[in-house]
Amino acid sequence: MPTQTERTAPLNRGALGVPELRVPHRRSTVVRPRLRAGVFGLAGLALLGLVWELYKTVGPADGVVLGGVTVLPRTTDLAMPHLAVMFERLFEPVTGAASALPLWQAVLAGSLFTLGIAAVGWLVGVTVGLALALLMQRLRLAESAILPWIILSQTVPLIAIAPLVRRWGAQLQFGEFTWESWMSVALIASYLAFFPVSIGALRGLGSPDANHVDLMRCYAVGWWKILWRLRLPASVGYLLPALRLAAVSAVVGSVVAEVSIGLRGGIGRLIVEYAGAAGGDPGKPWAPIFGSILVGLVAAGFVGLIGLFLRRFRRGEVST
Amino acid sequence: MKHRINWLGTVGAITAVGALVLSGCSTASDTPSPDAAGELTPITLQLQWVAQAQFAGYYAAVDQGFYEDEGLDVTIVEGGPDIVPQDVLAAGDVDYAISWVPKVLGSIEQGANITNVAQIFERSATTQISFKDQGIETAADLAGKNVGSWGFGNEWELFAGMQQADVALDDISLIQQAFDMNAFLSGDIDAAQAMTYNEYAQVLETVNPDTNELYQPDELNVIDWNDEGTAMLQDAIWANADQLESDADYAANTVKFIKASIKGWIYAGTNPEEAAAIVTAAGSSLGQSHQLWMTNEVSKLIFPSENGVGLIDDAAWANTVDIALNTKNETGATIITTEPPATAYSNEYVQQALDELTADGVDVKGADWTPTEVTLNEGGN
Numbered sequence: 141m142p143t144q145t146e147r148t149a150p151l152n153r154g155a156l157g158v159p160e161l162r163v164p165h166r167r168s169t170v171v172r173p174r175l176r177a178g179v180f181g182l183a184g185l186a187l188l189g190l191v192w193e194l195y196k197t198v199g200p201a202d203g204v205v206l207g208g209v210t211v212l213p214r215t216t217d218l219a220m221p222h223l224a225v226m227f228e229r230l231f232e233p234v235t236g237a238a239s240a241l242p243l244w245q246a247v248l249a250g251s252l253f254t255l256g257i258a259a260v261g262w263l264v265g266v267t268v269g270l271a272l273a274l275l276m277q278r279l280r281l282a283e284s285a286i287l288p289w290i291i292l293s294q295t296v297p298l299i300a301i302a303p304l305v306r307r308w309g310a311q312l313q314f315g316e317f318t319w320e321s322w323m324s325v326a327l328i329a330s331y332l333a334f335f336p337v338s339i340g341a342l343r344g345l346g347s348p349d350a351n352h353v354d355l356m357r358c359y360a361v362g363w364w365k366i367l368w369r370l371r372l373p374a375s376v377g378y379l380l381p382a383l384r385l386a387a388v389s390a391v392v393g394s395v396v397a398e399v400s401i402g403l404r405g406g407i408g409r410l411i412v413e414y415a416g417a418a419g420g421d422p423g424k425p426w427a428p429i430f431g432s433i434l435v436g437l438v439a440a441g442f443v444g445l446i447g448l449f450l451r452r453f454r455r456g457e458v459s460t
Numbered sequence: 461m462k463h464r465i466n467w468l469g470t471v472g473a474i475t476a477v478g479a480l481v482l483s484g485c486s487t488a489s490d491t492p493s494p495d496a497a498g499e500l501t502p503i504t505l506q507l508q509w510v511a512q513a514q515f516a517g518y519y520a521a522v523d524q525g526f527y528e529d530e531g532l533d534v535t536i537v538e539g540g541p542d543i544v545p546q547d548v549l550a551a552g553d554v555d556y557a558i559s560w561v562p563k564v565l566g567s568i569e570q571g572a573n574i575t576n577v578a579q580i581f582e583r584s585a586t587t588q589i590s591f592k593d594q595g596i597e598t599a600a601d602l603a604g605k606n607v608g609s610w611g612f613g614n615e616w617e618l619f620a621g622m623q624q625a626d627v628a629l630d631d632i633s634l635i636q637q638a639f640d641m642n643a644f645l646s647g648d649i650d651a652a653q654a655m656t657y658n659e660y661a662q663v664l665e666t667v668n669p670d671t672n673e674l675y676q677p678d679e680l681n682v683i684d685w686n687d688e689g690t691a692m693l694q695d696a697i698w699a700n701a702d703q704l705e706s707d708a709d710y711a712a713n714t715v716k717f718i719k720a721s722i723k724g725w726i727y728a729g730t731n732p733e734e735a736a737a738i739v740t741a742a743g744s745s746l747g748q749s750h751q752l753w754m755t756n757e758v759s760k761l762i763f764p765s766e767n768g769v770g771l772i773d774d775a776a777w778a779n780t781v782d783i784a785l786n787t788k789n790e791t792g793a794t795i796i797t798t799e800p801p802a803t804a805y806s807n808e809y810v811q812q813a814l815d816e817l818t819a820d821g822v823d824v825k826g827a828d829w830t831p832t833e834v835t836l837n838e839g840g841n
Contacts, residue, residue, distance in 0.1 A: 214646060216646060216669075217669075218642055218645055218646060219642065219646065233841075234745055235740075235745065235746070235747045235748050235840075235841050236747060236748040236749065236837065236841040237740055237748050246745070299542060302542055303540075303542045303543055303544065303547075306543075307547075307548060307551055307553060310548075310553045311551075311553065399540070399541060400540060400541060400542040401540045401542060401543055402509070402510045402538055402539055402540020402541065402543060403540070404510070404511075404538060404743055409510065410745070412510065412540070412541065412639065413510065413744075413745045413746070414745070415638070415639035415640050416639060416640060416658065416659075416662055416746070416750075416840075417640075417662075417665075417747070417839050417840060418639075418640035418641070418642050419640060419641045419642060419645050419662050419663065419665065419666035420662060420665030420666040420667070420674075420838050420839035420840055421665075421747075421838070421839025421840070421841065424839065425640070
């Protein structure tokens with residue numbers, strides 16, 4: 141009778157497509173598309189800036205109004221400050237106070253704070269999402285019971301639940317542990333983040349060919365081993381886009397929840413506080429918007445790093 | 461097996477570090493200062509917005525140790541766009557809350573059992589501002605104009621003023637106003653809602669493209685609801701009515717809390733520069749001149765005080781309730797449909813606080829108080 145390892149050994153190669161099945165890339169063909177993507181990314185950014193300035197120069201001051209509806213915004217300095225104004229503003233102090241930091245520094249600090257909360261939310265969301273996907277994959281009954289609720293969960297208006305979550309949280313206390321407001325924000329971020337993960341992972345876990353699964357079963361391999369050897373590697377292509385989506389959702393959820401409950405320290409709070417300066421200091425309210433873009437990019441980039449580590453499993457990645 | 465142990469160790473370490481960070485965060489704010497005699501009673505105060513000079517008195521009372529002198533360790537909880545202070549208070553999450561009377565009256569009718577224990581702002585700060593060329597000097601002139609309002613309970617003084625001047629809601633086009641004054645500055649709104657201490661200043665911090673100088677007060681018309689007679693009572697200290705009834709310590713602390721808060725407001729009124737700096741140090745990122753302007757303007761809402769800071773004027777209360785009962789919004793609804801219960805306000809605690817302060821030789825009316833002159837800079841900086 142063959143041992144356990146002998147039984148599963150041939151499967152490692154054939155069914156899972158581990159390295160030797162992968163078409164080997166020459167180094168240059170790997171690097172060049174990445175470089176090109178970077179160049180295109182920067183070019184896109186420059187184009188966006190160019191369009192902004194161009195429209196500001198040639199567009200009508202009162203905006204383009206069709207049938208009483210404004211389709212394109214005003215081009216006044218109030219509505220569309222010059223890019224130079226926004227960037228110069230970043231290097232001036234936040235306020236006239238002697239102790240005031242340069243604006244970029246305050247926004248960077250806010251960005252880091254929000255990034256931290258979004259990361260916690262992402263981790264919780266990914267954990268919950270994966271757990272739900274595993275449960276649904278394991279039990280058909282669970283899938284029928286849970287999946288509609290998962291989809292329904294995303295129709296709840298976030299703004300409505302943010303203050304509620306904070307209030308429920310405030311009533312929690314276990315010994316030394318007290319619920320802090322930032323945890324409510326992280327919870328809301330995770331609420332948005334778990335959704336794409338659970339759906340993506342469920343599809344990914346179900347993606348191996350039926351004959352591969354059957355083969356595993358022929359060898360009398362248990363559910364856990366099929367999961368580890370077959371389903372998880374096969375799900376990577378589905379999981380990575382889901383994780384990226386979750387990362388961006390976590391950032392959006394964090395910022396929105398921060399705005400909603402006015403949590404001090406994050407980008408959301410800066411958006412609320414700087415909004416009042418829109419008239420007298422038009423460059424200022426844009427700073428936290430740049431900050432939130434930065435946080436989103438870093439979060440997406442982080443998932444890109446995860447993708448690098450899992451690159452041997454990334455065959456035929458699907459985009460969701 | 462070795463792997464699993466390592467893994468457990470890592471998780472343990474992370475948990476321990478996390479716990480340390482968390483406990484560090486909480487103890488830093490909870491620790492009473494060592495020079496206080498005896499144990500301080502922890503008290504939480506829920507604001508209706510983020511830290512800004514609108515709440516200068518409370519921040520000053522914390523900073524100057526007025527609460528500590530009364531044996532209270534006060535933690536100020538900031539609000540936010542979706543935080544409803546009276547709901548947080550009614551849910552028992554905080555001890556006191558700051559909110560406007562008309563907003564709370566609705567909550568009380570829906571079952572929130574809370575009491576106005578001190579009416580800190582005697583006057584209303586809500587105005588409707590417009591550029592001179594619009595010729596809007598009274599509520600009657602609003603007819604046919606684009607009128608801005610933030611809604612969410614901030615619209616009632618405007619509606620009451622219009623109703624009094626026989627301007628129907630159909631006669632104006634009501635425009636939802638944002639946090640900034642851009643819609644007003646670009647002409648989308650003819651008459652915009654503005655708090656004297658905030659949005660009015662935001663306009664005066666903006667450069668007029670025609671003159672290349674900041675907008676000046678003489679370029680603006682201001683409809684002041686205090687003058688029109690439809691002002692409603694604004695920032696008040698609210699306490700939990702059930703707890704006032706059942707908990708003698710809470711009732712005693714309420715007097716202490718009001719007493720120290722009034723001292724804080726007197727400090728802010730007489731030391732606006734210092735009070736503005738205290739609020740900025742407490743985490744407000746408003747510009748320096750804007751913060752000082754706000755400190756000065758909220759003091760104008762308090763001082764000089766007719767009967768003593770915080771004492772609820774029966775006539776002003778009755779007027780607010782009357783407007784709340786009889787002013788209809790765009791859907792035909794009123795704030796409340798029946799008179800509020802007797803527990804909705806009480807002068808018992810503030811009167812005791814005022815008596816104690818007067819006995820200590822504190823001038824609780826500020827009859828000789830004069831505002832300072834604040835020069836606003838561009839962008840409020």
